Amino acid sequence: MSKSLKKLVEESREKNQPEVDMSDRGISNMLDVSGLFSLAHITQLVLSHNKLTTVPPNIAELKNLEVLNFFNNQIEELPTQISSLQKLKHLNLGMNRLSTLPRGFGSLPALEVLDLTYNNLNEHSLPGNFFYLTTLRALYLSDNDFEILPSDIGKLTKLQILSLRDNDLISLPKEIGELTQLKELHIQGNRLTVLPPELVL
Numbered sequence: 001m002s003k004s005l006k007k008l009v010e011e012s013r014e015k016n017q018p019e020v021d022m023s024d025r026g027i028s029n030m031l032d033v034s035g036l037f038s039l040a041h042i043t044q045l046v047l048s049h050n051k052l053t054t055v056p057p058n059i060a061e062l063k064n065l066e067v068l069n070f071f072n073n074q075i076e077e078l079p080t081q082i083s084s085l086q087k088l089k090h091l092n093l094g095m096n097r098l099s100t101l102p103r104g105f106g107s108l109p110a111l112e113v114l115d116l117t118y119n120n121l122n123e124h125s126l127p128g129n130f131f132y133l134t135t136l137r138a139l140y141l142s143d144n145d146f147e148i149l150p151s152d153i154g155k156l157t158k159l160q161i162l163s164l165r166d167n168d169l170i171s172l173p174k175e176i177g178e179l180t181q182l183k184e185l186h187i188q189g190n191r192l193t194v195l196p197p198e199l200v201l
Contacts (some may be wrong), residue, residue, distance in 0.1 A: 154178035
């Protein structure tokens with residue numbers, strides 16, 4: 001582990017710093033960052049622009065996380081333990097290689113912003129409880145492989161932003177009309193020929 005990463009961990013522990021930024025450090029395995037999972041006090045962890053392929057189950061030890069940023073890595077799967085992060089509000093998994101989400105992913109009771117842009121997800125990738133994320137205000141699913149948007153999208157009644165750009169969507173479910181707080185709907189770059197009459201923007 002590079003000295004600078006070790007120093008970041010030590011400083012965060014000694015000074016009780018709530019935010020740790022390890023972006024663009026060439027990290028390929030979080031377990032190589034000695035002491036990282038002992039920083040139970042941190043509320044923000046940024047690991048964007050690294051070379052991560054997996055997230056270890058130890059992520060559950062960072063139980064006070066509110067912001068977790070994995071943007072632009074090579075992550076192919078997530079552990080079920082990620083749903084243990086009960087305080088998580090903002091999760092960025094954009095630009096990775098996810099083709100599925102773990103069972104139980106929908107049990108993140110505080111999540112407000114979820115970015116899954118630029119992955120390999122489709123309607124079969126979402127676990128059964130995905131639409132239990134009823135605290136979501138912004139959901140970014142652009143640049144994936146969705147052909148159908150599940151009708152359960154109507155359960156996310158607090159959504160203000162829904163981005164579905166550049167998928168393979170043929171239609172939208174009428175339940176999208178139940179998203180009464182929706183302010184932004186991005187649907188460019190799909191195969192949509194008609195929109196449901198229930199959709200009033």
